[in-house]
Structure formats: C-alpha cells, structure tokens
Amino acid sequence: MTVSWESPRLRVGFVMLHTSPLDVPGTKDAGGMNVVVRAQAEALARSGHTVRIFTRRADQESAPRVTLAPGLQVVHLDAGPARLLAKAEHEPVMVAFGAQLAAELERDPVDVLHAEHWFSGIAALPVARQQQIPLVQSFHSIAVAEESEQPGERPESPGRLAGERRLAREADLLIAVSAAERDTIIADLGGDPERVRVVPLGVDTELFRPCAKRECAERQDWFAHGGRAEVLAVGRLHPLKGFDLALDAVAQIPAEQRPALRIVGAPPPDGDEYARELHEQAARLGILATTAFEGALRRTDLAERIRRATLVLVPSHTETFGLVALEAAASGIPVIARAAGGLREAVLDEVTGLLVTEEDPAAWAAAITELLGDPERMAAMGAAARAHALTRSWSASAEELLTAYAGLLGAHSAA
Structure with missing residues (x-):
C-alpha cells in the first residue's frame, strides 16, 4: 500500500474506555466491538505498525501494560474505582480517563487516535484537540431516544444522545462497519457524508471453519x-x-x-x-x-x-x-x-x-x-x-483502515 506521509509505520492508539480487548466476548460488556478492535489491532501490528489499546482498569490485578503480540499492547488507565462498572456508571469517569490518556500520550505520542464507542470518543476528543492528533471515531452501536418507536439500543446514561451527535460533528473521521451504519450516522447523527467511511469487517476463517x-x-x-x-x-x-x-x-x-x-x-x-x-x-x-x-x-x-x-x-x-x-x-x-x-x-x-x-x-x-x-x-x-x-479477512479490513488513516493524515498534515 502506498501512503503519502513520511513514515509508513504508524503509531495507532485505540481507545476502549468501558470494555477491554482482554475480556471474553459475551461476558461483561464485551461483544462484537471487542473482537473487531482486537482483530484489526493484531493485523496492524503484524504489518509493522505500533498499536496500543487504552482501556480502563476494572480490577486490581491487571498489569499496567499487557503485551498481546510484537508491537501490540493493552494499557490500563486508572479512572474511577478498579472494579467492574455497569455501563451507565462510565459517563462520570470519562474526564478522569481523558486526563490519564493525555498524560500517557504526552510521554509516548501516537499518530492517530481511534475511539471505540461514544464513551471513548468524548473522553478522547479534548485530548486529541489539545495534542493535535487526528481523531477517528467508531460507534459500533448508536442509541435511539427512549420515546422513539424505532428499534435499537436505548441510551444507558444521560449524555449519550448528545455525545454521539457531537462526535459525528467534531471527530475528524467516522468509521462505519456497514452501509447501514453509515446511513444511520448521516441521517440520525448529522454526520458529514464526506467524513464517513465504511471499513468492512473480516473473519478468522481458520478458527471459524466447517466441520472436519x-x-x-x-x-x-x-x-x-x-x-x-x-x-x-x-x-x-x-x-x-x-x-x-x-x-x-x-x-x-x-x-x-x-x-x-x-x-x-x-x-x-x-x-x-x-x-x-x-x-x-x-x-x-x-x-x-x-x-x-x-x-x-x-x-x-x-x-x-x-x-x-x-x-x-x-x-x-x-x-x-x-x-x-x-x-x-x-x-x-x-x-x-x-x-x-x-x-x-x-x-x-x-x-x-x-x-x-x-x-x-x-x-x-x-x-x-x-x-x-x-x-x-x-x-x-x-x-x-x-x-x-473467504472473501473477508482481518488483514483486508486493516488495509482499509490504513487507507482511511492515510487520507486523514495527509489532510491533517496539509492543514
């Protein structure tokens, strides 16, 4: 892949405030998002990029840093009590998490910050602006108002609806996992179509295979x-x-x-x-x-x-x-x-x-x-x-993500 900035090897920071890539999907608040972030991060690291995934410490035992693979680390940040929180309890810890993230990035910068879910985006937005780092936002799910007849996830805390709309307006790039999500970001959140990019998901076809x-x-x-x-x-x-x-x-x-x-x-x-x-x-x-x-x-x-x-x-x-x-x-x-x-x-x-x-x-x-x-x-x-x-792979998904990052970083550098 040809890229336009000086170094083709990127330092990427994924932000996952409310759930950890180390959690087993189907437990706690771990689900498809956890699988997607970890798989894309692993694919990026295999390509030679340096990736850190920032998450909140949810127990006393977790090490400050956990190396998952060469070039890939999970970093636990202290924000709020070191215990499992219900989803609705995460909004009050966003500011503290953002402060810890800012300190971490001052010591060891990244080229692009990619927030996953609205908690992460609102925590990361002021950090990205202060340190002049391009912010990429993925939603993974988009809330609908309690009174709405539209099916979907109801907001778990008061700030979600406004927070998602703010991120749709202010994040530098919005990543959707499907055309359906792209349409929702544009229609419901007011996202600029020029800043919304669909990055198809992959699947591990060696792990998930037909019966022998x-x-x-x-x-x-x-x-x-x-x-x-x-x-x-x-x-x-x-x-x-x-x-x-x-x-x-x-x-x-x-x-x-x-x-x-x-x-x-x-x-x-x-x-x-x-x-x-x-x-x-x-x-x-x-x-x-x-x-x-x-x-x-x-x-x-x-x-x-x-x-x-x-x-x-x-x-x-x-x-x-x-x-x-x-x-x-x-x-x-x-x-x-x-x-x-x-x-x-x-x-x-x-x-x-x-x-x-x-x-x-x-x-x-x-x-x-x-x-x-x-x-x-x-x-x-x-x-x-x-x-x-077999037409879908995590390597291909990561390449699409890198292409999106390339366009963003090129525009950011020019600006």
Whole structure:
C-alpha cells in the first residue's frame, strides 16, 4: 500500500474506555466491538505498525501494560474505582480517563487516535484537540431516544444522545462497519457524508471453519440415531439481542420436530434480570429439556460450538453488522437473522441464509422448520456461506483502515 506521509509505520492508539480487548466476548460488556478492535489491532501490528489499546482498569490485578503480540499492547488507565462498572456508571469517569490518556500520550505520542464507542470518543476528543492528533471515531452501536418507536439500543446514561451527535460533528473521521451504519450516522447523527467511511469487517476463517471429516461423521451419526438438530444463538444476554424471540419461535415448533436451542453468552453487569426472565420463559414454554444456557465461551470453544450447530439464529432487534453471522458463514452454517441494520449485509438472503422481516415468532418458527426440512438446501447455503466468508479477512479490513488513516493524515498534515 502506498501512503503519502513520511513514515509508513504508524503509531495507532485505540481507545476502549468501558470494555477491554482482554475480556471474553459475551461476558461483561464485551461483544462484537471487542473482537473487531482486537482483530484489526493484531493485523496492524503484524504489518509493522505500533498499536496500543487504552482501556480502563476494572480490577486490581491487571498489569499496567499487557503485551498481546510484537508491537501490540493493552494499557490500563486508572479512572474511577478498579472494579467492574455497569455501563451507565462510565459517563462520570470519562474526564478522569481523558486526563490519564493525555498524560500517557504526552510521554509516548501516537499518530492517530481511534475511539471505540461514544464513551471513548468524548473522553478522547479534548485530548486529541489539545495534542493535535487526528481523531477517528467508531460507534459500533448508536442509541435511539427512549420515546422513539424505532428499534435499537436505548441510551444507558444521560449524555449519550448528545455525545454521539457531537462526535459525528467534531471527530475528524467516522468509521462505519456497514452501509447501514453509515446511513444511520448521516441521517440520525448529522454526520458529514464526506467524513464517513465504511471499513468492512473480516473473519478468522481458520478458527471459524466447517466441520472436519470426523466431526461431520459424528454429527451425521447423531442424526441417524435420532438426535435433534441444534440451533444456536450467541451474544450478551441483553434484550436488544432478541433471545426471547428465539425461545418463542422454537417453542412453536411441534415437539417431534423441535430442535435443541443453545444460547451462548452471559449477561452484562446490569443484565441479570433479563437472563432470569429468559430462564423463566423457557420453563413457562415447556422447553427447558431442549434448551441450554451455556454462558460465554472462549473463541476456540465458540468456533467449535458453531461448526457443530445445524443453524445459527440472530434475532437481534438491530445490529450495525452482526459479526456472529459472518463467523457462522465461515463455519459453513446457514443463518436465520432479522432483516435489520447491518444484518442485511452480513446475511445474503436465500444464499447464505434467510432474513426474516416479521417480529411474529410463527414466522421464525416457519423459517427454522423450512430449512431443517431441506438438508440439500442447507448444504448449498453452507457452501455459499463459506465461499462468501473467504472473501473477508482481518488483514483486508486493516488495509482499509490504513487507507482511511492515510487520507486523514495527509489532510491533517496539509492543514
């Protein structure tokens, strides 16, 4: 890649105030954002760039600096109590975090600062301006007002709606993970289309792969001896993810055809009530015997669980992209997803899976039954899904990010 500034090797600082790249996705407030940032950071470091990820210390045990790979460090900054905070508790620590970030960057500067989520952006904005560092902003999710009828994530703290709009106006570059997110940034936040860039996500196609010959044989033997098909739903146990819809849908399938449902993920720090409601719902629907709540899994275990599944469900009310859909595709597993947000781009309807427009559990039950009853169609979708995933890599995603940085740094240098 050709770049226009003096040194092609960049010093990049990612800012992740409220969640750590060291956290297991599906636990705490860790999710797709954590996977994306870490994967892009690792790809940048492999290319010879120096990357630091700044996050808040959430426990007493974490070392000040953790080296993940040559050229890649996680830096823990002290801001607020050294304990896990609910998401809504992070807004009051933004100023203290920004002060620690400023001190760190004065000692060891970066060429570009890339904030992830609005907490990070508001904390980093004054630092970037004071030290004349270009600020890149990624939102990963964009809140909708409490009174809005539009589906989406409600603001967890008072400043979010105004904070996101401010960042859309003032950050030097806005990175979206899908065309759907780009449209939302422009329409809802007032972002300048000239400063919004879509950087497609990648997927680890070696970790997320189809079943090997032995694994496939074990699955076929399971079916031959009367074993149930398994549908999988993955994510933090948060109402936005729509796991209640998955339970209702599976419950509507006649018992003799009903697949087992496995829900992989743990509640965020303030999400125990929804997790409890899901267990109660499964009991009320009479499907406890065929439903498993597996908690969060490490990436290697999640990859194994996905490739052993028959179908993956993504019933989220909205997603900026829906990374698990691409991970399922890489595993050769068809996906049934809600036709919302970036999921319309993550799933190729009727090719790598199905998109469901209705909220009605009966529509979801029909889609599940339809695919489970047509193994040949499922196999064709799985093959198409794998082929699609092979066109996406984290190295390519990082190259797109570098191209975006190059344009920004060139303009910043000229200014």
